[in-house]
Amino acid sequence: MSRFEVADLPWLRPVPPDFRRTCKEMAAAPAVSGASLRDLSDHAHDLNGLIRLAKVIQSAEERIERDGALSPVSLGLLSSATTDYLAPAIVASGPRHGILPNLFVAEYGQFAQEVFGDDTPLQGSKPDAVLLAFDPRALGFAGSEIDPGAAEARVADALYQVANLAEGIRSRVGASVVLQTLAVPPEPWCGHYDRRVAGALASMIASFNDRLARFASESGSLVLDVAALADLVGRVTWHDHAQWHSAKLPFALELTPLYADHVARLLAALRGKARKCLVLDLDNTIWGGVIGDDGLEGIRIGQGSAEGEAFLAVQAYALGLKKRGVILAVCSKNEEENALQPFREHPDMLLREEDIAVFVANWQDKATNVREIARRLNIGTDALVFLDDNPAERARIRQMLPEVAVPEVPEDPAFYPAAVAHSGFFETISLSAEDFQRAESYRANAARTSAMEKMGSLDEYLASLDMVCDLAPFDTVGRARITQLTNKSNQFNLTTRRYTEREIEEMETDPRCFTLQVRLTDKFGDNGMISVVVFKRTADDPEAWECDTWLMSCRVLGRRVEEAALAAVVGGALEAGARRLIGLYLPTAKNKMVADHFGKLGFVKISEEANGSSRWQLDLSEYERRSLPMRLTGALAPESA
Numbered sequence: 001m002s003r004f005e006v007a008d009l010p011w012l013r014p015v016p017p018d019f020r021r022t023c024k025e026m027a028a029a030p031a032v033s034g035a036s037l038r039d040l041s042d043h044a045h046d047l048n049g050l051i052r053l054a055k056v057i058q059s060a061e062e063r064i065e066r067d068g069a070l071s072p073v074s075l076g077l078l079s080s081a082t083t084d085y086l087a088p089a090i091v092a093s094g095p096r097h098g099i100l101p102n103l104f105v106a107e108y109g110q111f112a113q114e115v116f117g118d119d120t121p122l123q124g125s126k127p128d129a130v131l132l133a134f135d136p137r138a139l140g141f142a143g144s145e146i147d148p149g150a151a152e153a154r155v156a157d158a159l160y161q162v163a164n165l166a167e168g169i170r171s172r173v174g175a176s177v178v179l180q181t182l183a184v185p186p187e188p189w190c191g192h193y194d195r196r197v198a199g200a201l202a203s204m205i206a207s208f209n210d211r212l213a214r215f216a217s218e219s220g221s222l223v224l225d226v227a228a229l230a231d232l233v234g235r236v237t238w239h240d241h242a243q244w245h246s247a248k249l250p251f252a253l254e255l256t257p258l259y260a261d262h263v264a265r266l267l268a269a270l271r272g273k274a275r276k277c278l279v280l281d282l283d284n285t286i287w288g289g290v291i292g293d294d295g296l297e298g299i300r301i302g303q304g305s306a307e308g309e310a311f312l313a314v315q316a317y318a319l320g321l322k323k324r325g326v327i328l329a330v331c332s333k334n335e336e337e338n339a340l341q342p343f344r345e346h347p348d349m350l351l352r353e354e355d356i357a358v359f360v361a362n363w364q365d366k367a368t369n370v371r372e373i374a375r376r377l378n379i380g381t382d383a384l385v386f387l388d389d390n391p392a393e394r395a396r397i398r399q400m401l402p403e404v405a406v407p408e409v410p411e412d413p414a415f416y417p418a419a420v421a422h423s424g425f426f427e428t429i430s431l432s433a434e435d436f437q438r439a440e441s442y443r444a445n446a447a448r449t450s451a452m453e454k455m456g457s458l459d460e461y462l463a464s465l466d467m468v469c470d471l472a473p474f475d476t477v478g479r480a481r482i483t484q485l486t487n488k489s490n491q492f493n494l495t496t497r498r499y500t501e502r503e504i505e506e507m508e509t510d511p512r513c514f515t516l517q518v519r520l521t522d523k524f525g526d527n528g529m530i531s532v533v534v535f536k537r538t539a540d541d542p543e544a545w546e547c548d549t550w551l552m553s554c555r556v557l558g559r560r561v562e563e564a565a566l567a568a569v570v571g572g573a574l575e576a577g578a579r580r581l582i583g584l585y586l587p588t589a590k591n592k593m594v595a596d597h598f599g600k601l602g603f604v605k606i607s608e609e610a611n612g613s614s615r616w617q618l619d620l621s622e623y624e625r626r627s628l629p630m631r632l633t634g635a636l637a638p639e640s641a
Contacts, residue, residue: 004410004418007233007258011407011423012044012096019049023056032060034069034100035402041095047085047256054088057100068589069403070100071271075263076127076175077103078111078165080138081250089260096261097268097424098382108248109138115168122173128498129176129270130169131224131263132162135250136182136205144189145199152198155207163215170219176270176500177221181209183230183238183251220483220501222429224266226251229259265424271498272488275405275425276379277327278318279370281388282339282361285416286318286351287311292338302348310414315350317417322355326426329358329373331386336361366393367400378555380491385425387416429487430480430501459629462559465522467630469561471568471637474508474515481529482517489532489551490590494583494597497549512537514545514572516636518565520556530556533565535573535581545573546582550597560628566601567625568636574620583616 004010016022022040026032040053057064064070075090077083087103094101104125106114111132114122122130136142139158145151166177184202194200198207209227216223230238233255240252251259268274283290288300288307301315302308322328328351332339339361343353353359358376360369366388374381382403388394394406405425409416420426474482483501490496499507507513518531534549552562573581583598595612599605602623603616625638632638 004415004422006418006422007237007255009044009257009261010410011419012042013408015043015045015049019043020052023052026056027059029060029063031063031065032056033065034067034095037064037100038069038095038098039398039402041092045092045257047089047253050089050092050257050260051085053092057091057095058088064100066589070095070098071273072100072102073129073267073271074102074104074125074127075267076114076122076125076130076173077105077133078114078122078130079106079133079135079250080109080111081133081135081244082108082248083133083250085253085256086260089256090263093257093260093264094267097264098273099264099268099271101264101267111165115165115172127173127175129178129222129267130173131178131180132165132169133180133224133250134162134182136185136201139182139208141182141201141205141208144197144201145204148198150199151204155204155211158208159211159215162212163219166215166219166221170500170502177219178224178266179212179216179221180224181212181227183226184235186235186239220505222266222270224263226259229255229262233258261424265427266429268424269427269429270487272490274427274488275326275385276383277329277357277373277377277385278321278420278426279329279331279373279384279386280318281390281393282330282332282334282342284389284413285311285387286314287342287346287349288413291342292334296341296346299342299346301342301346307413308348310412310416312348312350314413314416317421319350319355321426324428324431327357327377327379328355329377329384330356330360331366331369331373332361333363333366334361365396365400367397370397370401370404378557385420385423387420389413389416430484458558462629465524465559465629467520467522467559469564469628469630469632469637470519470521470634471564471632472517472519472634473636474504474517476508478517478529479504479508482532485529485532485551485553486549489553490588491554492557492594493549493551493588493591494547494594495549495586496588496591499549507534513548514569514576516565516568518552518561519634520559520561520630527553527556531561531565533569535569537576537578538582543577543579544582545569545576545578545580547584550583560630562597562601563626564628564630564632567628567632567638570618570620570623570625571638572636579620581618581620583618585612585614585616587612 083105087105090103091101104122104127106122114120139161140154169175169177182205184205188194189200190197194202197203213223238251243249243253280286288311289298291299300308301311318328342349358373360373371381374384381401385405386397389409397404398406407419407423409419479501483499483504486499507515514535516533517529519529520527531552532549535545536548538544538546583603585595598616603618606615606617608614
């Protein structure tokens with residue numbers, strides 16, 4: 001491979017030869033597993049293949065097993081161009097990212113009518129998110145301007161139109177908003193002088209895109225960066241003027257799989273499906289050669305050769321991911337001492353032992369070791385991305401752990417970073433201060449796990465941690481992280497309700513809401529914000545507070561943080577004159593671990609539905625705060641803590 005053609009989705013496997021037969025079998029099967037759909041989607045399908053797979057998914061909608069492999073998400077698609085073929089492509093691309101999209105597609109150009117009308121089909125579809133997919137022409141960018149003032153007015157007017165629709169979507173539809181940047185047409189106006197002329201079409205669109213990104217940050221909207229996609233494949237390739245004039249297609253038809261994949265990965269990130277950890281092989285993945293055979297002097301890495309620099313680039317990319325919060329782990333078939341030697345002694349290594357949260361090197365099956373890595377990190381195997389140069393090892397992981405993301409890589413290591421980067425497995429919709437500390441936090445947590453396994457008892461272990469638990473209401477500083485947790489947390493999440501940043505902001509000042517953010521530090525380091533709790537005063541019973549949201553990071557399970565959180569809630573409730581707390585558990589495929597959460601805290605079950613949901617009650621007059629192995633601080637910490 002001499003080039004990495006992103007439009008071909010080369011990080012995905014080739015389409016299997018029995019794809020059509022498999023589709024027919026699924027269409028006729030009495031039940032279809034989410035895992036099988038995810039596996040079938042995880043190939044480099046062209047548009048025809050995506051349409052075929054989408055038909056299977058849509059026909060089997062009532063027969064798809066809720067096995068936890070796929071999370072439903074509904075999307076409203078509003079566009080100024082033809083989108084009939086986009087909907088099936090997005091539906092079929094979703095499962096490879098762990099989601100099952102359901103789309104409402106508005107009629108051509110009917111975006112304003114759907115948003116601002118009364119009881120419109122869009123509003124009735126109750127989408128989780130709405131994508132505003134505009135073509136530049138629909139926003140007035142049809143040509144260049146001589147007058148700089150006219151150019152500024154055109155950009156401002158275009159942003160006003162989009163902002164007005166975005167506000168309407170939030171207030172009238174109640175959905176998250178996905179804004180789309182505009183691809184710059186490839187034809188120059190003044191040639192290389194265009195960038196210096198405010199009225200050049202390229203300059204106006206670039207200015208609009210910059211302002212759109214700022215507006216998205218201010219309004220809590222998501223951004224689908226179509227301008228970056230067009231630059232990625234080339235703007236001449238992206239734009240097909242003949243298809244626009246004949247069918248109003250917004251971009252070249254053959255690029256639909258790429259566009260659909262990017263929409264799907266963004267929706268997956270909104271649903272908390274982004275991966276957390278990159279698991280690295282060693283030999284011929286981050287260095288050339290085999291450390292056990294070639295020795296420290298014989299492995300190929302570093303400046304001076306194309307191959308050595310390529311492996312160095314793999315390490316540099318991994319370190320870049322670590323900086324933004326992705327955890328790094330090692331899974332290698334090697335003697336541990338041999339495998340660690342380059343990290344400790346090779347002068348050209350960028351990765352060092354302290355960069356790796358979990359280091360597993362032995363002769364066991366890699367699937368077993370990957371499970372062990374997830375266990376030590378206290379995350380699901382569906383949070384892992386596995387990078388290995390060996391196709392047999394990749395196939396083995398896919399077979400034994402199909403929920404693990406395994407990008408295909410070419411023979412040339414120069415393209416390894418591209419394969420991971422363009423796969424979208426680490427897509428993010430926000431970055432908070434905790435994200436930049438996450439990799440170190442998980443490394444420290446693995447050390448905690450190791451320390452606990454060496455301790456004689458859990459009480460001794462907890463007492464040894466010197467924990468400090470900070471209990472505070474929602475605030476501006478924590479808002480982004482709170483929003484992120486409500487959208488990413490799946491296992492320790494009592495109600496799994498998702499909220500936008502704007503909705504979190506509204507809770508901060510809502511007198512009916514008691515809000516709580518919990519942070520935890522210990523002798524190993526700062527865990528950051530690890531729990532979010534919301535209780536609301538009930539309209540029909542002023543003496544009761546009902547749990548709206550209670551979630552916690554699984555990496556602090558067993559640390560008794562939930563008891564500290566309850567103490568803060570009880571304190572707030574008593575101060576407000578409440579007499580009881582109502583707990584609510586809404587079951588999902590992933591949160592069975594907290595089915596008895598309220599029972600463990602002393603609540604009494606008062607009802608249970610056939611679907612497993614339950615209601616619990618705590619009489620505050622009977623509550624007794626337990627002694628905890630931590631110091632409680634913050635505005636909501638009980639006074640006698």
